[in-house]
Amino acid sequence: NSGNQVKTSGKALIGGAFSLTDQRGNKVNEKTYPGKFKLIFFGYTYCPDVCPTELQVMSIALDILGKKADRVQPIFITIDPERDTVAQLGDYMSNFHDSFVGLTGTAEEIKVAAKAYRIFYAKAENEKSPKDYLMDHSSIIYLLDKQGNFVKHFNFGVKPEELAAEIGKFL
Numbered sequence: 001n002s003g004n005q006v007k008t009s010g011k012a013l014i015g016g017a018f019s020l021t022d023q024r025g026n027k028v029n030e031k032t033y034p035g036k037f038k039l040i041f042f043g044y045t046y047c048p049d050v051c052p053t054e055l056q057v058m059s060i061a062l063d064i065l066g067k068k069a070d071r072v073q074p075i076f077i078t079i080d081p082e083r084d085t086v087a088q089l090g091d092y093m094s095n096f097h098d099s100f101v102g103l104t105g106t107a108e109e110i111k112v113a114a115k116a117y118r119i120f121y122a123k124a125e126n127e128k129s130p131k132d133y134l135m136d137h138s139s140i141i142y143l144l145d146k147q148g149n150f151v152k153h154f155n156f157g158v159k160p161e162e163l164a165a166e167i168g169k170f171l
Helices: 050-071 086-093 107-116 160-168
Strands: 019-022 027-029 037-043 072-078 101-104 121-124 134-137 140-144 150-155
Touching: 019 086, 019 107, 037 050, 050 072, 050 140, 050 160, 072 086, 072 107, 086 101, 140 160, 150 160
Parallel strands: 037 072, 072 101
Antiparallel strands: 019 027, 019 101, 037 140, 121 134, 140 150
16 A cells, blocks of 8 residues: 655755844844855753764864865854853854854744754753753754755764765765
8 A cells, every 4th residue: 555655845844034143243144144055053052062062073074074164154053042142152152163153142033043943942940050050952953055945954973074975965
């Protein structure tokens, strides 16, 4: 019985409009980086493990791509706007590839961006120390084409060499 086969067509419903602020205080949106592929990861600067690991993987992949990396705009979008101010992002982003952009905004602006990319996030309350909370969140790297269309995603644990090879196929 072939009635059980699932056929898909059309675009993945990932990506879309956002309005945020970069680590230099500039307002940006999904059209700010024309002519570039976008490599997007949602996380937060106080993340103890997953976020710095994934941003490092993205940085190494860009180094592997060399000059081709000029065609890619890596973007880190916080899911913790309460603590991830423009200044905090500026400090944090200096730990990664020079071309990285860190984006923050109001809680509502972050909610809109996360929804567009189907990102789950929630505060894990810490009753002993309310300011030292962690955030539960999706850990996915997205690749979008020059028009902002979803191309591919990479799950946590992707190796930098594999990420660079896959991105390189589209450049």
